[in-house]
Amino acid sequence: MLKYSKQTRLLLAVDCIIFGFDGELLKILLIKRGFQPEKGNWSLMGGFVQNDESLDQAANRILKQLTGLEGVYLEQLYTYGDPNRDPLERTVSVAYFALIDIHKYETQISADYHAEWFQLKRVPKLIFDQQEMVEQARKRIRYKAAMHPILFELLPTKFTIPQLQILYESVFNTTIDKRNFSKRVLATGLLIKLADKDKAGSKRGAYYYQLNMQNYYAKFQAFMNFIPNPDAL
């Protein structure tokens, strides 16, 4: 099976930056590494690419392993290949980022990994070059979310506009005028107003909305303005 003789073969890993939103802050899910080197230190969830699986399959497997979730938003971020990034043996890592509904995440499943959610501003020291991966994932999510409706992936099926606004404000670390925000998101034609309200946040209650999946898929690639001055990324 080794036909390209004389060429170096090396380890290939996949690391996942898993984003969640708890209603207030954007967070990522980290584990305590279970093996050497760096055993016991905070790390992204990752794993080696197996013989018979594609990179996407590996990423999905790893994501499911930790969260129990399948079919969620997962996108290849970047591939990191510095020869010395893993001191034990050269390992090239393909980073993916995932956007999940934090409420669907099952704590039990990931107990083995001692997984914990960290708000982005308080991420602990990570192993290898994973700090850089997280930073790049943060940039990518901002970049993309400024123009494409990816942040809906972080919310439950039913959500309110105030919830959505808090999410955008959290991701972009800014405040947005609620009248303009409301106009902006409703103008996309991506939202369907539901009959019932979320009474948790206020006495009056806020109407639930859900995504119009038709328009969502159709317009996903279009450029939309979700953020007033997206230059300051």
Place this chain on the structure above:
Amino acid sequence: MLKYSKQTRLLLAVDCIIFGFDGELLKILLIKRGFQPEKGNWSLMGGFVQNDESLDQAANRILKQLTGLEGVYLEQLYTYGDPNRDPLERTVSVAYFALIDIHKYETQISADYHAEWFQLKRVPKLIFDQQEMVEQARKRIRYKAAMHPILFELLPTKFTIPQLQILYESVFNTTIDKRNFSKRVLATGLLIKLADKDKAGSKRGAYYYQLNMQNYYAKFQAFMNFIPNPDAL
């Protein structure tokens, strides 16, 4: 040196999609593959990642090998890892795209590879999944160029506004009103008007411009509108 025992090791390659602009059309540089499998067929320039080099280094090495160029615009595009993409042996490939000044390209150096420029609409059948790589590179370049000034990398140091417009029209396969285009690009503050003219294209001659490198680096990440309706990508 093999410390993560029992894990699969595999081949890692880098493939380069090399873009050039001849004054009329956007083109990519292809070679005839020199070894089996698919020997003699059209292919992207590529190579295996060596033991001691990073991915960026590998990409730069491969680019230089074919074009003789160094220090040009080179960006990681995507990593392709389908288990069967190379029928001979599993090889994961990290694709990069390069934007070069086609006039600096030395034909002699790449004679060994039987390299040829192909306009994007007439790319021949390529090996493995390289068709997909080219298509994704085309999309990425459009996406990025709609908002960031990357296309200048395809032009010589001195260029005229009509030349620039033809480039944009070629990349986006559209026509742009020249008055509005001129205003748009000059409004970026990225251009410095020079004293001399290019008399090749017309009797009157068009003023040369060059990049204001200060502003170029400073504003590179900002969102600018180079294209009227960028939605139709």
Place this chain on the structure above:
DNA sequence: ACTTTAATTGTTATTACAACACTACAAATC
């Protein structure tokens, strides 16, 4: 002097955007 070719420049109508403040609702309290 006239023709030819492409470069250069300006105005206007339309649209998108940002700034800004009050009213509506429903639950809880008095």
Place this chain on the structure above:
DNA sequence: GATTTGTAGTGTTGTAATAACAATTAAAGT
């Protein structure tokens, strides 16, 4: 049942960005 409380929801207007549109200028060639 009237009042308080806390957030949801909505409209207007000035300003800036954009798109649509045509005439003039420069220089070479005839």
